[in-house]
Amino acid sequence: MKRPKLKKASKRITCSKRYKIQKKVREHNRKLKKEAGKKGVGKRAKKDPGVPNIAPFKDEVLREAGERKLKIEEEKEKNRLEKIEQRAKRKLEKDVSTSETEKPKAKRARLDKVHKDERELAKKSAHNRYTKQFLCSEINKIIDTADVILEVLDARDPLGYRCPQLEEAVLTSPGNKKLVLVLTKIDLVPQENVDSWIRRLEQEFPVVAFKASTQIVDKTVQEKKKRLPDAVLDKSRAALSSGNLCLLGLLESFLATSKEESILKVGVLGFPNVGKSSLVNTMKGIRACPAGVKRGITKTTQDVFILKNLKLYDSPGLVASPSNPPASLALRSLRVEDGEDNMLEAVKTLLKQCDKVQVMLQYNVPDFRNSLEFLALFAKKRGYLAKGGVVNMERSATAFLDDWTGAKLSYHSRVENLSLPPYLSDAVVTENKSGWNLNKLKTGNAATLRGVKFPNKASSISVISKGPTAGLLNATDLPNPAPLPQDKDVEKEVEEPEQVEETKELQKTDEELQKTSDKELQKTSDKNKGNKVQFKLGPVDISLSTVKTDDAYDFNTDFK
Template identity: 55%
Template sequence: MKRPKLKKASKRVSCAKRFKIQKKVREHNRKLRKVAKKKGISRKPKKDIGVPNSAPFKEEVLREAEQRKQELETLKEQNKIVKQQERAAKRKKEKEAESAGDGPATKKAKKVVKAKEAKAALIKEKSAKTFKCCELNKVIEESDVIVEVLDARDPLGCRCPQLEETVLKHEGKKKLLFILNKIDLVPKDNVEKWLQYLEAECPTFLFKASMQIQDRTVQQRKQRGITAVLDHSRAASCFGRDCLLQTLTDLANKKDAETMLKVGVVGFPNVGKSSIINSLKEVRVCHVGVQRGMTRCKQEVHITKRLKMIDSPGIVAASSNPGDVMALRSLQVEEKEESPLEAVRTLLKQCNQQHIMLQYNVPDYRNSLEFLTTFAKKRGFLQKGGVPNTELAAMTFLSDWTGPKLSYHSRAPEHQGLPSYLTDAIVTELRSGLDMDVVRKGNENVKKGVRFPNLASSISFNARGPTAGVLNVSELPKETITITAPTEADEKMDGTVNTEEPEAETQVSTVVTQIQESTKKKKAKPTKKVNYVPVNIDLTSVQHNNDDAYDFNTDFV
């Protein structure tokens, strides 16, 4: 029996069971001996008595046995030598074939294979974006109601004008709704201003997704941990579910009795699309996590008999967006298209420096590199020799900003003006069929139940406006992939595949030849002893001013 909190079951057996097993084994062995005795089979091997002393020609017999033994040993050695000669001959043939000209051909073939692999990797990355665009278009086509999820920390940056325009100008006259998610990370006054701003354009629901939901299967519960306990506290509970579910069921009841209402949930990566569906279903049906881009294809979830939610992958952000927008709304860092250090640098420019210092408990810094070094030392992100790991610190900083923990807010615009694709008639049409009194009352109840952070503990962030997205596959940037033929310098060395432009390739080849010439000259000269000078690699010590340092070379009177 496996006891709790043990990886393996115990091997201990009760005494009665052990004695019973031993008795059965004894009976079985006794039976086997009895059968062998009847057949005349003896289990003990007969001992070789050798040549008796009374036997005639004893010395000759022993001498013949010794000769036979030596012959067997010599035969084994001969076979071993023959095998070694065959291996040597095989190696010699391979070397002759390489020297004859077959070797470079095989190297060229290897380089072509590597180039094809690199091309396939680039095509796979590009095809992932095209696949996301196709899946998003399928969700828009199949859905009757489109719900755009906005992060309450930067609602304007989570809006995609291209998506809203295609939904509103669709032939099927689809409804568009806004969900302001993660409101527990924004001050209350800021949430009210954003709600007032968004309600003037489209019906908006306040929402806080549940952080602790029961698993759908036993396997999911085992993956999360057998002893995991659901947190039913106020911080982990869901707010806004009843109002949103009631509104969607009312819309579903107004349709035909046979058809279901299909609601497509769209938005940029890591705004909480899958978490909202899990909160409505109250079961973990969609895979969620802190990492962005977890949802890679559309997924249909039946909430009720008349209501079906469709989860979609994140909107692909256009490359024309500014750097801080791409750091928050794009997957460039995860896909290794942009360095995390550059993303942190662009983000820090849009934040209040004093708020960052208070939030992360770091001293005054002059640039992003100094901030990351102090942040890495504070968190213990150190490499060999005590050097701060700035790249790991940058990844942690970005996960804080895109995850569900850090509190930051952006100001709502004061002057309200409808976008070019929105008119007063479209706004009234979006509100038709919805009980706006129920929506407002539900939002008021959510504001009363959620515990909002203080304005002093939240970071002020300068929003850049809506984020441009890509919906058509033709609008994606085309990536040119060129495969170059291997040069003579590459054939001599272990070649690598270049997938760059021809100008860059010529520069690289000239640099390689210069390096080879310099190495040949260095080999011809006699070697000299080199005295190594220690260099200070501490970034923080380099950045501090040394104005107050004492100079020992000058005499002070």
């Protein structure tokens, strides 16, 4: 207890408490000594008595003991020398690394460039594995192996995502293979447009309406969520899926009616970014295949068991033919993915296929004159600005293309009543539909459409469809790169109406600039009449041959 007027409390205690502490300490020490005696720790080491004189073969025993002792000492010395060598080696490596860092900057830059080139070469060699020939071979393997082919179509442009070469190869291949059309991303299209497309495509093949879930996670993540007591069920629009039960029931009914009782092999084919991997993940219930907004994630074939007797094959995207219209290639960003086209050109082509007012309302941007101005406004709206407030055009174009190829932007194409292609006759259509429970499929599609929230037609962009997209299934069909024309006048492009108007405006501005330049030349000549030395200015070349008529910023027309 601390007494008043004292800095520290007193250490005095009662005698009973002090004796009790001493007793506890003695008992504790006695316990420790007893445990040490049991283990033999506290016992004194016994002295070696040596070899007695009366022992037989005393000299031999002593000699063996001495040899054993020398051997132990030699091993210790050897280990010591090895440690010294290793220490010296590490020190030498450290000195070499420090000397490299102390080299001149130019030499270090050259070494860094060499290492960078080696890394790029290794990356390029790994990328060359997934060439167009390799992708074509993977798709042909699936066509040969699978019993049923699911051609996945984007509901926003189903006709444009159809591949006639794929359909003909499936229907003409041996084995009586079946073809089913799957309309994905139906939640991005107005309901009337989806109903019309289903009725239109049902005339040729069985059609399944499908909406995949984009929030599928790995199996380990699902198990962790199950352990949580207060786990909340995700009911967001991206997490919900529709049509998976209908598709699973359709495949099970076909398996039940088929004569063979083996495993039903189903191949999932389609163009890139149409939703093939998302369909497989939704059917499986876990993230079995990699999927994302980036185009061309799936490079090889992957088989996933949905049931014991049902297996799906996830495949890479179909290779599009370069002979397709530029609008079809730009809508799927196929030329951008192959590196054959610039992102800005793809954006320009896409904007020409849409109504400007609908694009302005969809992205909430003011009126724009060309694609570059639209990308600038779009970048400011999204905040894609670099240091100093400079617009990042590349990031803006990438985000715009991702909206069109990913499951985000709502657009739709008009339903067209076309005649059957040559490879589809009435007998082929009837044979392909045999074995399917079409009544069950119709009720399943109706239930799927009732469970999906569709966008309003006024908020969806109307796009002109360019028809089916031609694909390549054989490596021999791949075109060779055409040589570049040496003469500029060999191939002349046809001018569009917009380009004609731009050239007229440029001609007017050229005439005005020519007049102003003539006036300035006259003034300078009047001023320099009295001087001894006079300079004669040559004519200014402002002809249309030096002016570019694309949608980029033009100095003559925009600067006043």
